[in-house]
Amino acid sequence: MKRNRLWIFGLSALLVGVASTAWGAFDSPDGEPPFGIDFEDGRSGQQFEGVVTMIFRGYNDLDLSAAGFDAVARLRKGGELHTFYAKYDCATLDPCALCTGGRLDVSQIAPIQLCLQDEIEPEVVSDFGLGGADVRLKNMSSFVSEIDPDDVSVRTVAADIDVTAK
Secondary structure, eight states: OHHHHHHHHHHHHHHHHHHHHHTHHHHSOSSSSOSSOOOOTTOOSEEEEEEEEEEEETOBTTTTEESEEEEEEEEEETTEEEEEEEEEETTTOOTTOOEETTEEETTOHHHHHHHHHHHHHHHHHHHTTOTTOOEEEEEEEEEEEEEETTEEEEEEEEEEEEEEEO
16 A cells, blocks of 8 residues: 555656646746737836736646636726636637637647737726727736646646736
8 A cells, every 4th residue: 555655656746747847838938028929118008917817628738738728817907906707618619710629739828818818808998998999918927837736637827917908
């Protein structure tokens, strides 16, 4: 029994090490923010800050793919705070053309960021009363990513974000 526990612990440590290596780019991407899309500096408009969390469902660590994602973004401007939700499922709709063969390549950070931006833009404009504003993700930092220890088919990614509405 003790030998079996040691073997399971060793296998778990090996799998975590392999997963950490494969996702090292997501845990601490190289270079300066933003990671993925890059909008020009000095963009004028209203500034919002917040955090985004994405849950990749049906995640496969071998090919870095998922069946889709659920996302929650919280944005603040002054004392005003709003939460925005988005759901993306390759099996039903693919409005951003992110899926191939019913799977989403989660290493494609920039297209996923742009899609999330497009998915929440109408709600951001409405909730903050921005009229016909153009909402753009300006910066992404403090990027972290982990596999759910209780369900390896779920990967959670979170980051601080800055948004500009013009």
